[in-house]
Amino acid sequence: MKRIAILGSTGSIGVNALNVIREFKDQFSVYALTVNSKIDLLEEQINEFHPKVVVVRDEKKAVELKSRIGNKCEVLSGDKGLIEAASSDDYDILLTALVGFAGLAPTIEGIKKRKRIALANKETLVVAGELIINLCKEYQTELIPVDSEHSAIFQVLVGENQTEINKLILTASGGPFRELSKNELMNVTIEQALKHPNWSMGSKITIDSASMMNKGLEVIEAHWLFNLPKEKIEVIVHPQSIIHSMVEFVDGSIKAQLSLPDMKLPIQYSFTYPQRFKSSYEETNFAKLRNLTFYEPDLDKFECLKLAYDVMESGGTAPCILNAANEIAVESFLNRKIKFTQISDTIKLALDKIENHKAPNMETIFECDRQTREFLYSNI
Ligand code: NDP
Numbered sequence: 001m002k003r004i005a006i007l008g009s010t011g012s013i014g015v016n017a018l019n020v021i022r023e024f025k026d027q028f029s030v031y032a033l034t035v036n037s038k039i040d041l042l043e044e045q046i047n048e049f050h051p052k053v054v055v056v057r058d059e060k061k062a063v064e065l066k067s068r069i070g071n072k073c074e075v076l077s078g079d080k081g082l083i084e085a086a087s088s089d090d091y092d093i094l095l096t097a098l099v100g101f102a103g104l105a106p107t108i109e110g111i112k113k114r115k116r117i118a119l120a121n122k123e124t125l126v127v128a129g130e131l132i133i134n135l136c137k138e139y140q141t142e143l144i145p146v147d148s149e150h151s152a153i154f155q156v157l158v159g160e161n162q163t164e165i166n167k168l169i170l171t172a173s174g175g176p177f178r179e180l181s182k183n184e185l186m187n188v189t190i191e192q193a194l195k196h197p198n199w200s201m202g203s204k205i206t207i208d209s210a211s212m213m214n215k216g217l218e219v220i221e222a223h224w225l226f227n228l229p230k231e232k233i234e235v236i237v238h239p240q241s242i243i244h245s246m247v248e249f250v251d252g253s254i255k256a257q258l259s260l261p262d263m264k265l266p267i268q269y270s271f272t273y274p275q276r277f278k279s280s281y282e283e284t285n286f287a288k289l290r291n292l293t294f295y296e297p298d299l300d301k302f303e304c305l306k307l308a309y310d311v312m313e314s315g316g317t318a319p320c321i322l323n324a325a326n327e328i329a330v331e332s333f334l335n336r337k338i339k340f341t342q343i344s345d346t347i348k349l350a351l352d353k354i355e356n357h358k359a360p361n362m363e364t365i366f367e368c369d370r371q372t373r374e375f376l377y378s379n380i
């Protein structure tokens, strides 16, 4: 029986992970569940999955939950609570399904405790990829991607030799604005941006998908996970989201991983790897699908994707600045403070004004994130 700690259990990935656990009750149990503030759903999850520990980041909500559930489980709170839960000895797999930079600190704890890290929180690798990969090597910790593209590549590479990879081909749905012109993008609404054609996800990643920043973050994530330069990581728009990504090898052979879009599959694989468990997900029917189509991404229209390639070139803390600025810009767009096209303007402003520290350590990364947020809060 594998004991699982889910950081962000009330989110889209968290809820899907609990669906997987429910399906394989005799294989997995829940050690910890953590949320920001949604205690009603957390309470339901506690009653069904009986975790030993829960963390509610919002202190007041934590007190409220405690008064409701008595001693059904331990209730921790704040960022300190997240660290405490992640650094426990009493579990096996840490699923990092909270959103944004907040995922970094508890992931570090999980790595140091040599837990299998099922990584959904791509921001961790975007802001501190080199340090995280080195830490995993130092502690001999397994890092298994949950992001569907990276899970696809990870699955394709089983039994292959890393040195024989020619390139990675990351697929992108293209989001809801694939067919709009650059001008039309200026006036898109929040409601339009939140309507992803193929996936139902949290609001931050849905906006990232609409701006294609999500694919930019994923290129950086792939660079660190698979140890390949940006020249060997290609993006191709594939609106059906059936091919989750591909690897081309030096002999010209290309391997892909395919399925209907369902995050339960990569989540499950991150728990069961190197095994596969028989599942009851909907089968892929090619005759019904008929068409799989592909387009080159438009980097002029989707500037965020280009910015992500640029910060990989700059290195140092540039990806951390890009990530923090993107988080602030997405929040500002969702609060109707800026337009959709100003997301990339905000990132460019931060990259221009905040100093890039080369060869950062973890402290530098946390400081860079803080500094970027502080700068943008007083400048947008
Ligand atoms: P959601 O917004 O749906 O869920 C986020 C979860 O994290 C919620 O449980 C939320 O709690 C909690 N949370 C939010 N902010 C904080 C914080 N500052 N501290 C602690 N907990 C917090 O996100 P998703 O599930 O969509 O995404 C999670 C991560 O997985 C992201 O990094 C995303 O990029 C990645 N990912 C997601 C995919 C998807 O299909 N959704 C696909 C691939 C990657 P509360 O509910 O209380 O607010």
Ligand code: MG
Binding pocket: 147, 148, 149, 218
């Ligand atoms: Mg993805």
